[in-house]
Amino acid sequence: MTQGSGATIVDVASLVRSKNAGPFWITLDVFCDTDDAYDLVSAPGVVTQQRIADVYGVDPSFVRIFRLPELRVIKVSFPRRHPQGSVRDRDMHAGQQHIPLSRLPLSARMR
Amino acid sequence: MLRCTHIVGIMGHEPIAEAIRRGADVIVAGRATDSALIAAVPLLRSCPPGPTWHAAKTAECGALCTTEPRTGGVLATIDESGFTIEPLDPAAACTTRTVAAHMLYENADPFRMREPSGTLDTSEARYTQLDARRVRVEGSRFEPASPTMKLEGAAVAGYQTIAISGVRDPDVLADIGAWRATLVTFLADGIQRVLGYGSGDYHLELRTYGFDAVLGDLEPDTTPPREVGLVLLVTAGDQERATAIAKYANPYLLHWPTADMDHLPSFAFLSSPAETERGPIYEFVLQHSVSLDAPGELVRIEIDP
Numbered sequence: 464m465t466q467g468s469g470a471t472i473v474d475v476a477s478l479v480r481s482k483n484a485g486p487f488w489i490t491l492d493v494f495c496d497t498d499d500a501y502d503l504v505s506a507p508g509v510v511t512q513q514r515i516a517d518v519y520g521v522d523p524s525f526v527r528i529f530r531l532p533e534l535r536v537i538k539v540s541f542p543r544r545h546p547q548g549s550v551r552d553r554d555m556h557a558g559q560q561h562i563p564l565s566r567l568p569l570s571a572r573m574r
Numbered sequence: 575m576l577r578c579t580h581i582v583g584i585m586g587h588e589p590i591a592e593a594i595r596r597g598a599d600v601i602v603a604g605r606a607t608d609s610a611l612i613a614a615v616p617l618l619r620s621c622p623p624g625p626t627w628h629a630a631k632t633a634e635c636g637a638l639c640t641t642e643p644r645t646g647g648v649l650a651t652i653d654e655s656g657f658t659i660e661p662l663d664p665a666a667a668c669t670t671r672t673v674a675a676h677m678l679y680e681n682a683d684p685f686r687m688r689e690p691s692g693t694l695d696t697s698e699a700r701y702t703q704l705d706a707r708r709v710r711v712e713g714s715r716f717e718p719a720s721p722t723m724k725l726e727g728a729a730v731a732g733y734q735t736i737a738i739s740g741v742r743d744p745d746v747l748a749d750i751g752a753w754r755a756t757l758v759t760f761l762a763d764g765i766q767r768v769l770g771y772g773s774g775d776y777h778l779e780l781r782t783y784g785f786d787a788v789l790g791d792l793e794p795d796t797t798p799p800r801e802v803g804l805v806l807l808v809t810a811g812d813q814e815r816a817t818a819i820a821k822y823a824n825p826y827l828l829h830w831p832t833a834d835m836d837h838l839p840s841f842a843f844l845s846s847p848a849e850t851e852r853g854p855i856y857e858f859v860l861q862h863s864v865s866l867d868a869p870g871e872l873v874r875i876e877i878d879p
Binding site for chain 1 (some may be wrong): 671674675678679680681682683684685726728731732734777779781787788789790791792794807809855856857858859861
């Protein structure tokens with residue numbers, strides 16, 4: 464595990480996952496095993512509406528972010544770019560859409 | 575809504591409870607919310623709705639709320655002030671984290687979950703570890719609302735024909751994105767020229783599994799892959815057109831070179847003929863809540879004596 468300046472969410476989280484929340488929304492969960500890891504991931508500037516919009520190609524105003532410190536979880540939900548089953552849908556159950564989130568840098572300054 | 579070939583309503587617990595009240599031993603139900611199946615009996619026996627709906631949501635996927643998700647079910651015991659949950663498998667455990675985390679699953683909002691008869695609110699829920707395997711949950715609330723039924727509708731998005739090929743040649747894989755782009759451009763021109771179909775008459779994609787098929791333009795890693803599964807997807811208003819386009823693409827899918835190749839490569843088709851007709855494909859187009867005068871208004875109950 465590296466926590467240097469180049470570290471990303473996947474380096475400190477215990478699990479990052481994605482799934483449909485109904486056929487028109489995607490929801491992503493970041494689980495941390497320790498308070499230290501949670502503090503790094505939930506720090507200001509790491510998971511933001513704009514960053515999520517940038518890496519998922521969605522409108523930032525539709526991005527919902529929930530911080531659950533008791534669970535050491537950050538949850539992110541936004542509307543799917545393409546509804547489930549439509550011709551451009553690449554992931555019917557949105558089970559593999561967590562990768563862009565998992566690669567977000569822990570530094571607020573880095574993109 | 576007129577495009578929909580299928581519209582399915584999702585019922586709550588009321589029709590299930592009603593069937594039990596009328597003496598049903600076994601219920602073959604249409605689509606219902608996962609939680610409604612579990613909530614029906616406790617609500618029928620006057621358990622409080624907050625703990626009941628929260629227990630039902632937590633138990634909906636069995637052992638998914640335990641430390642051993644692949645084991646069997648869970649036992650939830652509901653009383654006046656909350657519920658207690660434990661796994662059936664002695665080797666598994668419920669922990670405050672595994673139980674609380676289940677509200678996150680397939681749910682856009684981690685604290686609120688809409689049911690046909692109201693909304694479960696777990697924002698004030700408290701999770702207590704009773705012992706190594708059992709968790710106590712108190713403080714869950716249920717906000718009753720006038721009854722609704724959610725409708726989900728699917729429509730035909732087109733008729734699809736696919737072909738699958740494999741690419742292992744490192745000279746092609748070195749810049750598979752550029753190779754794919756030139757092929758797609760060539761195919762669009764040829765389909766117009768030879769078959770007379772413009773870009774609005776069909777949808778064609780070449781998905782490169784092993785490179786960027788899952789994330790598409792969101793893929794952050796552009797490292798050349800070792801091997802790619804190339805999937806041609808052609809979707810059109812009827813099957814004949816989709817297949818005609820896929821058959822037109824076939825020889826190019828087999829032999830398309832890179833810009834600096836002086837020979838025609840051959841790629842690895844999965845099958846011959848390469849094309850597979852998938853028939854109609856469906857997309858979700860409708861999600862709508864209908865306001866009801868009574869919870870069972872859109873549900874038929876038939877009892878076999």
